[in-house]
Amino acid sequence: MSLQYRSTRGQAPALDFEGVLLAGLARDGGLYLPETLPHFSYAELQSMRGMNYPELATTVIAPFIEGSIDRETLPQLVEASYGDFRHQAVAPVKQLDHEQWLLELFHGPTLAFKDFALQLLGRLFDHVLTRRAERVVIMGATSGDTGSAAIEGCRNCEQVDIFILHPDGRVSDVQRRQMTTVQSANVHNIAIRGNFDDCQALVKASFMADAFLPDGRSLVAVNSINWARIMAQIVYYFYAAFAVGGPDRAVNFSVPTGNFGDIYAGYLAHRMGLPINNLVIATNRNDVLHRMLTTGSYARQPIEASLSPSMDISISSNFERLLFDLYDCDAAHINSLMTAFSQGEINLSESVLSRAKTLFTSACVSDEETCHEIRTMWEKTGELLDPHTAIGTRAARQCMRDGEGPMVTLATAHPAKFPLAVAKANLGKEPELPSHLSDLFDREERFDTLDNDLLTVHAYMAEHCL
Numbered sequence: 001m002s003l004q005y006r007s008t009r010g011q012a013p014a015l016d017f018e019g020v021l022l023a024g025l026a027r028d029g030g031l032y033l034p035e036t037l038p039h040f041s042y043a044e045l046q047s048m049r050g051m052n053y054p055e056l057a058t059t060v061i062a063p064f065i066e067g068s069i070d071r072e073t074l075p076q077l078v079e080a081s082y083g084d085f086r087h088q089a090v091a092p093v094k095q096l097d098h099e100q101w102l103l104e105l106f107h108g109p110t111l112a113f114k115d116f117a118l119q120l121l122g123r124l125f126d127h128v129l130t131r132r133a134e135r136v137v138i139m140g141a142t143s144g145d146t147g148s149a150a151i152e153g154c155r156n157c158e159q160v161d162i163f164i165l166h167p168d169g170r171v172s173d174v175q176r177r178q179m180t181t182v183q184s185a186n187v188h189n190i191a192i193r194g195n196f197d198d199c200q201a202l203v204k205a206s207f208m209a210d211a212f213l214p215d216g217r218s219l220v221a222v223n224s225i226n227w228a229r230i231m232a233q234i235v236y237y238f239y240a241a242f243a244v245g246g247p248d249r250a251v252n253f254s255v256p257t258g259n260f261g262d263i264y265a266g267y268l269a270h271r272m273g274l275p276i277n278n279l280v281i282a283t284n285r286n287d288v289l290h291r292m293l294t295t296g297s298y299a300r301q302p303i304e305a306s307l308s309p310s311m312d313i314s315i316s317s318n319f320e321r322l323l324f325d326l327y328d329c330d331a332a333h334i335n336s337l338m339t340a341f342s343q344g345e346i347n348l349s350e351s352v353l354s355r356a357k358t359l360f361t362s363a364c365v366s367d368e369e370t371c372h373e374i375r376t377m378w379e380k381t382g383e384l385l386d387p388h389t390a391i392g393t394r395a396a397r398q399c400m401r402d403g404e405g406p407m408v409t410l411a412t413a414h415p416a417k418f419p420l421a422v423a424k425a426n427l428g429k430e431p432e433l434p435s436h437l438s439d440l441f442d443r444e445e446r447f448d449t450l451d452n453d454l455l456t457v458h459a460y461m462a463e464h465c466l
């Protein structure tokens with residue numbers, strides 16, 4: 001029997017991998033998780049140490065997709081997903097000083113770590129949907145990085161139309177052009193006259209009622225609540241740990257965090273047997289997670305714009321997956337907690353909080369400190385960091401504990417994606433786009449601008465589906 005996935009809230013039917021790939025949010029409002037986690041023994045970890053990135057990805061992912069994707073197909077999909085990354089290592093690990101390292105996750109097509117998941121996701125969709133002879137419609141809202149990564153992942157999918165909503169005039173020029181210059185017929189960019197929250201509200205409302213789609217097609221989610229995205233991100237924690245001496249010594253990771261997706265993948269790597277001492281939750285001024293870990297109060301807050309916009313969030317959706325574990329997989333309890341949280345705030349019990357603190361530490365980094373960090377790192381190491389990564393390295397130093405071994409910060413984006421923050425750091429140097437994007441500002445853009453109105457958006461989508 002194939003691995004089953006169940007909802008954190010316990011009220012939705014269990015699904016296999018194919019089911020969760022196409023489901024997104026569970027019907028009860030919860031998030032899907034595998035019923036059991038695969039575990040690698042010490043000997044197995046040692047044998048994985050010499051693998052290249054695609055081999056390692058195949059090994060780590062195989063147990064999760066058992067029964068849904070056959071054994072010969074997975075390596076092909078993985079190879080195709082990471083073959084185009086512009087660094088031979090796919091996820092190179094660089095040494096910054098005696099104890100600090102950088103895991104570079106920005107060598108994919110859109111220059112952010114989201115390519116690791118979305119390149120694979122697009123290929124998984126196409127494989128599964130071709131076999132089922134089905135077409136689906138992907139719909140997502142973006143404040144920048146997710147949209148371009150999802151579009152790049154799905155631009156060649158035969159079975160998929162993708163509609164990405166971005167707030168008109170409120171994403172950076174680089175980010176918008178990375179989406180709107182993709183000339184594939186199945187890619188549809190919509191600028192909404194509104195802000196990011198408006199875009200997200202339109203997407204949410206559409207998932208509640210997808211009858212507006214032609215031929216009975218269904219909507220599929222590509223935001224980080226999709227289990228397959230988390231799964232793909234587990235791989236690079238193993239890869240980085242092996243590069244700095246694991247599994248013979250335990251390692252530590254600092255993760256610039258917004259929706260808790262990326263760092264949750266690190267937590268899963270730990271549970272799957274990878275020795276990790278410390279996972280640093282690195283936040284900008286939108287510090288809902290840092291406050292949670294320091295005070296036990298998990299409370300929604302209004303979003304404030306920062307120099308690291310991909311981490312500007314008011315709640316961290318994937319945190320629910322960690323809560324599920326911390327409360328001993330008690331779905332009924334999670335259900336009532338999340339209902340209480342929808343009113344604005346919950347408080348974690350002492351024992352749950354202290355359990356979380358055995359693995360997690362946290363720090364909150366201001367815009368000013370971010371600029372200072374970009375500058376200091378440039379002067380000390382010659383590395384030009386993007387603002388999200390700079391939050392990671394700064395938090396890493398703040399949270400490092402003696403004798404715990406190497407600290408790896410996840411470099412989540414290329415600095416050229418966020419030139420504003422780099423300019424504010426006053427280095428007298430501008431980050432350059434890599435060669436495959438050097439003509440980005442000469443390419444033709446294609447998008448339509450629509451009012452913030454559900455029926456208008458639905459009519460547009462129905463008309464533009466291939």
Ligand SMILES: *Cc1c(COP(=O)(O)O)cnc(C)c1O
Pocket residue numbers: 112113114145146224256257258259260261262263310311388412413
């Ligand atoms: C999305 C993103 C993050 C935050 O990742 P989460 O999985 O939401 O925690 C951090 N940095 C960059 C550059 C991103 O694009």
